[in-house]
Amino acid sequence: MKSHARVVVIGGGVVGCSVLYHLTKFGWTDVVLVERSELTSGSTWHAAGGMHTINGDPNVAKLQKYTVELYKEIEDYSGQDIGLHMTSGMMLAATKDRFDWMKSILAKGRYMGLEAELLTPKEAHDLMPLIDPDQFVGAVFDPVEGHLDPYGTTHAYAKSAKKNGAEIYLHTKVEDLAQREDGSWRVLTNKGEIIAEHVVNCGGLWAREVGRMVGLELPVLAMEHMYLITEDMPEVIEFNQTRGKELMHCVDFDGEIYLRQERNGMLMGTYEKACRPWSPLTTPWDFGHELLEEDIERITPELEVGFRHFPAFNKAGIKKIINGPFTFSPDGNPLVGPVRGMTNFWSACAVMAGFSQGGGVGLALANWMIHGDPGFDVFAMDVARYGDFATLGYTNAKVRENYSRRFSIRYPNEELPAGRPLLTTPIYDRLKAAGAVFGASYGLEQPLWFAPAGVEDHFSWRRSTDFETVGAEAKAVRESVGLMETSGFAKYAVKGRGAEAFLDRLLACRMPATGRMTLAPMLKADGKLIGDFTLAKLGEGDFLLIGSGIAEDYHMRWFEAHVPKDGSVTLEALNLGLVGLAIAGPNAREVLGKLTHKDLSTPAFPFMAVRRMDLGMAPAIVGRVSYTGDLGYEIWMKPQYQRYLYDLILDAGKEFGIRLFGLRALNALRLEKSYGSWSREYRPLYGPMEARLDRFVALDKATDFIGKAAARSERESGGTLRLCTFILKATDADVIGDEPISLDGVLRGWVTSGGYAHAAGVSVAIGYVPKDLADVTEGWSVELLGEMLPARLQRVPLFDPSGAKMRK
Numbered sequence: 089m090k091s092h093a094r095v096v097v098i099g100g101g102v103v104g105c106s107v108l109y110h111l112t113k114f115g116w117t118d119v120v121l122v123e124r125s126e127l128t129s130g131s132t133w134h135a136a137g138g139m140h141t142i143n144g145d146p147n148v149a150k151l152q153k154y155t156v157e158l159y160k161e162i163e164d165y166s167g168q169d170i171g172l173h174m175t176s177g178m179m180l181a182a183t184k185d186r187f188d189w190m191k192s193i194l195a196k197g198r199y200m201g202l203e204a205e206l207l208t209p210k211e212a213h214d215l216m217p218l219i220d221p222d223q224f225v226g227a228v229f230d231p232v233e234g235h236l237d238p239y240g241t242t243h244a245y246a247k248s249a250k251k252n253g254a255e256i257y258l259h260t261k262v263e264d265l266a267q268r269e270d271g272s273w274r275v276l277t278n279k280g281e282i283i284a285e286h287v288v289n290c291g292g293l294w295a296r297e298v299g300r301m302v303g304l305e306l307p308v309l310a311m312e313h314m315y316l317i318t319e320d321m322p323e324v325i326e327f328n329q330t331r332g333k334e335l336m337h338c339v340d341f342d343g344e345i346y347l348r349q350e351r352n353g354m355l356m357g358t359y360e361k362a363c364r365p366w367s368p369l370t371t372p373w374d375f376g377h378e379l380l381e382e383d384i385e386r387i388t389p390e391l392e393v394g395f396r397h398f399p400a401f402n403k404a405g406i407k408k409i410i411n412g413p414f415t416f417s418p419d420g421n422p423l424v425g426p427v428r429g430m431t432n433f434w435s436a437c438a439v440m441a442g443f444s445q446g447g448g449v450g451l452a453l454a455n456w457m458i459h460g461d462p463g464f465d466v467f468a469m470d471v472a473r474y475g476d477f478a479t480l481g482y483t484n485a486k487v488r489e490n491y492s493r494r495f496s497i498r499y500p501n502e503e504l505p506a507g508r509p510l511l512t513t514p515i516y517d518r519l520k521a522a523g524a525v526f527g528a529s530y531g532l533e534q535p536l537w538f539a540p541a542g543v544e545d546h547f548s549w550r551r552s553t554d555f556e557t558v559g560a561e562a563k564a565v566r567e568s569v570g571l572m573e574t575s576g577f578a579k580y581a582v583k584g585r586g587a588e589a590f591l592d593r594l595l596a597c598r599m600p601a602t603g604r605m606t607l608a609p610m611l612k613a614d615g616k617l618i619g620d621f622t623l624a625k626l627g628e629g630d631f632l633l634i635g636s637g638i639a640e641d642y643h644m645r646w647f648e649a650h651v652p653k654d655g656s657v658t659l660e661a662l663n664l665g666l667v668g669l670a671i672a673g674p675n676a677r678e679v680l681g682k683l684t685h686k687d688l689s690t691p692a693f694p695f696m697a698v699r700r701m702d703l704g705m706a707p708a709i710v711g712r713v714s715y716t717g718d719l720g721y722e723i724w725m726k727p728q729y730q731r732y733l734y735d736l737i738l739d740a741g742k743e744f745g746i747r748l749f750g751l752r753a754l755n756a757l758r759l760e761k762s763y764g765s766w767s768r769e770y771r772p773l774y775g776p777m778e779a780r781l782d783r784f785v786a787l788d789k790a791t792d793f794i795g796k797a798a799a800r801s802e803r804e805s806g807g808t809l810r811l812c813t814f815i816l817k818a819t820d821a822d823v824i825g826d827e828p829i830s831l832d833g834v835l836r837g838w839v840t841s842g843g844y845a846h847a848a849g850v851s852v853a854i855g856y857v858p859k860d861l862a863d864v865t866e867g868w869s870v871e872l873l874g875e876m877l878p879a880r881l882q883r884v885p886l887f888d889p890s891g892a893k894m895r896k
């Protein structure tokens with residue numbers, strides 16, 4: 089065994105072997121993999137081996153496509169048979185709602201080049217005679233689907249990596265990890281010690297335990313999962329003989345069933361409602377190549393539907409039932425990337441679909457380790473999308489919910505209940521009493537809208553029960569004044585003698601003067617957006633940075649990687665140590681004026697000014713800015729003052745008819761200004777010109793900020809895309825995101841977000857199209873729920889295009 093290696097990968101499942109292979113493929117060959125038993129000794133060996141490209145998140149789908157396309161390469165390179173069966177597949181819908189959902193997935197896939205197509209039940213039956221067509225309303229055919237041999241595939245990755253120079257140590261268990269002063273790792277195994285520059289946690293079923301070796305509680309939990317294999321079925325044999333091919337894969341969402349051919353019979357698996365976590369507290373180290381006890385009772389309700397939908401199963405004998413554990417994160421996506429607060433400790437775990445995603449995970453992680461960037465937009469898989477709130481208990485609640493809903497529809501307005509409420513602000517009960525319907529984001533309960541008594545969200549693809557009320561909230565802002573809670577934003581205090589220079593290098597904007605704010609794009613070295621903030625200078629060496637709440641850990645990881653190590657800067661994510669309220673609308677100044685003696689006139693307190701001021705008896709930070717695009721103020725306070733200020737503002741606003749508004753009304757309002765938001769319009773895929781944030785990029789400032797050279801060349805070339813706003817002829821549904829945009833019938837772009845702009849009275853979509861088309865106003869259409877909706881490109885914001893109102 090080597091005593092030193094550049095990288096030690098812990099775990100020889102499909103994911104660890106893929107990471108190892110990709111590292112060697114990109115030139116890091118001084119790498120080793122340490123496996124406690126034989127390769128595949130975790131969840132990998134008993135997997136059903138199914139894989140496909142379709143995924144609700146286009147960025148994840150891209151990596152799944154890569155994974156599937158990689159298999160021929162590793163088979164050829166290693167000479168190891170991986171038992172690849174590209175059978176194609178179909179997703180079946182038994183209800184209209186489900187079919188609507190499938191159409192939206194299909195539309196999303198279209199601009200990525202996925203060649204799926206819609207089928208009638210009869211067409212589906214012709215392709216896959218085991219289904220009862222009367223049970224379904226339609227299907228989607230996916231040509232790129234199949235299954236493989238999990239053992240062969242894992243060994244193909246391993247052999248390819250070895251061919252490139254990697255070493256693999258079997259029966260070698262990592263028992264502890266310790267970081268040395270120089271940042272390198274002591275990897276302590278039962279066979280001796282390896283000093284490594286980097287450690288990768290691919291521990292699969294034991295990833296949580298490997299995390300605990302370095303003091304981490306990773307949000308990952310294993311669930312029991314069962315599938316059955318039938319005896320030979322005459323229907324299968326006949327199909328194979330007459331058609332000369334295998335039966336294709338099926339996912340029957342309403343039956344919560346998946347199936348595929350296995351030899352001359354079938355394999356049927358289910359994500360049962362009565363699900364069960366496995367080893368919820370600690371995974372036993374002596375678990376290996378054994379299966380869990382089968383428990384047919386637990387999956388009987390799903391099997392009954394499955395047998396009804398696929399009648400041939402009623403006559404088939406069951407040869408075997410497999411019950412094995414595999415891991416999930418709270419949202420079901422992997423946990424990939426560098427772990428915040430640690431040097432060179434990498435995560436590649438919670439990969440629940442190792443055969444659809446393992447290749448993409450290996451590719452992204454190897455890119456990240458070698459080049460400092462994953463090379464794709466992997467936020468949906470980033471280990472940093474969870475903060476401290478994702479405790480063992482939270483993870484348990486969310487993973488069980490996620491597992492049992494794996495094949496359930498999630499409507500765009502549906503908020504899932506497990507693990508809630510967890511984080512609340514001091515005014516939570518007051519908001520609730522006022523009718524707030526909450527959504528949880530980064531663990532925090534935030535008001536989405538304020539429902540009249542007796543009205544609640546009806547989950548739907550179409551406009552729903554909140555439509556009128558959200559409209560009234562948005563109009564109240566435009567006509568008079570509204571109040572909303574803003575505690576969900578991430579807030580960072582950046583202080584110290586080095587703070588100004590640090591932020592000047594980190595952010596692409598010009599630094600504001602004391603008492604001023606600015607919008608602050610943050611770029612990566614390749615010039616793509618990695619954040620968008622409001623930066624407020626409160627005093628010399630005293631800055632407040634406001635950004636997206638869901639990206640708090642993600643951004644802190646980036647800040648910490650760049651902050652000077654000489655103690656000249658202190659950096660703190662304030663989280664709920666600073667909470668917020670915002671007022672907006674033409675009467676906002678009148679309301680605020682009742683709470684302070686300070687001069688709020690525009691010359692004294694102009695747009696983008698920021699001041700510490702007492703409101704009533706409470707100290708606060710007030711910024712003159714509003715994401716509604718109207719005259720407005722963001723007010724930040726310590727949590728112990730929030731209830732007081734909330735009551736005070738509502739009282740002061742009474743004479744103006746002040747109305748509470750939630751995130752849905754805010755969305756409607758920002759659409760009227762074509763304001764983008766992090767994770768929708770602003771992602772590491774787009775440059776600032778493309779995202780129309782270019783005016784905040786100060787190429788002429790002296791500081792060589794991160795991404796400056798790339799931003800300069802983007803400005804010269806103009807980039808390739810442009811963010812545009814469209815007005816749609818929609819009747820009863822609005823876009824959500826990822827719908828395709830066409831010009832004269834030709835696919836040209838995709839929607840990033842949208843909705844109904846209530847005050848303007850139109851349906852809006854924001855999205856990216858090629859820059860050369862950004863001035864074409866007519867001929868556009870957006871595909872929504874299977875319909876092509878005519879669209880017009882809106883060149884200027886719908887509300888206050890000159891910005892006069894917010895500056896007044």
Ligand SMILES: Cc1cc2nc3c(=O)[nH]c(=O)nc-3n(C[C@H](O)[C@H](O)[C@H](O)COP(=O)(O)OP(=O)(O)OC[C@H]3O[C@@H](n4cnc5c(N)ncnc54)[C@H](O)[C@@H]3O)c2cc1C
Pocket residue numbers: 098099100101102103104122123124125126127128129130131132133134135136137138139260261262263290291292293294295298313314315410411412413414415436437438439440441442443444445
């Ligand atoms: C019944 C069932 C059916 C499934 N069907 C499919 C399917 O059809 N398609 C699909 O894509 N996925 C399927 N899966 C999921 C799939 O199995 C997983 O996504 C995949 O196996 C995850 O691989 P991994 O490498 O992350 O983890 P694992 O396979 O658990 O590998 C982790 C490895 O790390 C080793 N290890 C852990 N700790 C240490 C240590 N301290 N020192 C040394 N070694 C260590 C373990 O011994 C193990 O070999 C199924 C799972 C089950 C249970």
